[in-house]
Amino acid sequence: MIRLPVKKLKKGMIIAQSIFNNHGGSFLVRGSAITGKYIRQLKKLGIPTVTVTSSDPRFHLMPPDDVVQEQTRIDAIRHVYDAFESVRLSGRLDSDVMQDVADHILIDLIDRPENLVQLTDIRLHDTYTFAHSVNVAILSAMLGLHCHYTKKDLQILTLGALLHDLGKVDVPAEILTKDQSLTTEEFDIIKQHPEDGARRIHAMDYRLPATSILAAIAREHHEHIDGSGYPRGVKSPRSSPSPTSTTRSRASAPTSAPTRRTSPTTS
Numbered sequence: 331m332i333r334l335p336v337k338k339l340k341k342g343m344i345i346a347q348s349i350f351n352n353h354g355g356s357f358l359v360r361g362s363a364i365t366g367k368y369i370r371q372l373k374k375l376g377i378p379t380v381t382v383t384s385s386d387p388r389f390h391l392m393p394p395d396d397v398v399q400e401q402t403r404i405d406a407i408r409h410v411y412d413a414f415e416s417v418r419l420s421g422r423l424d425s426d427v428m429q430d431v432a433d434h435i436l437i438d439l440i441d442r443p444e445n446l447v448q449l450t451d452i453r454l455h456d457t458y459t460f461a462h463s464v465n466v467a468i469l470s471a472m473l474g475l476h477c478h479y480t481k482k483d484l485q486i487l488t489l490g491a492l493l494h495d496l497g498k499v500d501v502p503a504e505i506l507t508k509d510q511s512l513t514t515e516e517f518d519i520i521k522q523h524p525e526d527g528a529r530r531i532h533a534m535d536y537r538l539p540a541t542s543i544l545a546a547i548a549r550e551h552h553e554h555i556d557g558s559g560y561p562r563g564v565k566s567p568r569s570s571p572s573p574t575s576t577t578r579s580r581a582s583a584p585t586s587a588p589t590r591r592t593s594p595t596t597s
């Protein structure tokens with residue numbers, strides 16, 4: 331697979347990753363051939379690059395299967411968007427729905443461990459945070475599975491990853507969507523989103539499980555191991571404990587997949 335600037339796309343190339351809007355709808359569906367109309371639409375949307383299966387349009391290679399079902403990814407993006415909007419407007423979110431999203435991701439990963447991860451970190455401003463949050467959740471869950479986290483820890487880790495950028499609801503849209511480089515003052519505002527996310531998660535203590543861990547994930551997701559990150563410049567090993575060192579078992583993989591509650595997908 332190869333990522334190409336939109337101006338280098340040629341008709342007939344096969345799209346390797348779908349591009350989603352905020353509501354989980356697809357602008358482009360993976361596996362479809364690029365047309366002139368698609369190229370014009372990508373330019374109109376301001377999407378700078380697209381991943382294709384081959385740079386030679388004569389080779390109609392199909393993309394590998396994703397680690398999660400497309401519907402799981404689409405629903406997850408939509409529910410993350412809805413959750414961020416709900417927090418922005420009311421300070422609340424539907425924790426059951428978000429836990430179902432985390433569970434669906436874990437169920438898919440456990441069902442399809444051999445597949446490759448498909449990242450869709452398309453830098454389309456309105457979409458980026460939500461698709462990115464779902465990617466981070468999928469990668470975190472894969473890492474947790476690899477480390478033999480317990481089912482409970484996997485659920486907390488995945489939920490925390492889905493919510494890690496929640497503090498962006500407090501960043502003015504004109505800063506989040508700014509095309510040019512940020513000023514120092516604007517970047518200082520961006521740098522507040524980890525603390526803001528942690529604060530908002532703590533405020534939902536009665537709704538979310540393990541809020542101290544979820545808040546730590548939000549607070550520390552821009553910290554770097556050498557202390558050069560933000561907001562606190564925390565150096566390893568001071569970073570927060572991984573999900574529940576008290577409950578983790580390194581000896582065994584999760585013995586059962588999370589159980590689906592009601593489908594979170596279709597409302």
Ligand SMILES: [Fe+2]
Pocket residue numbers: 494495523551552
């Ligand atoms: Fe962030």
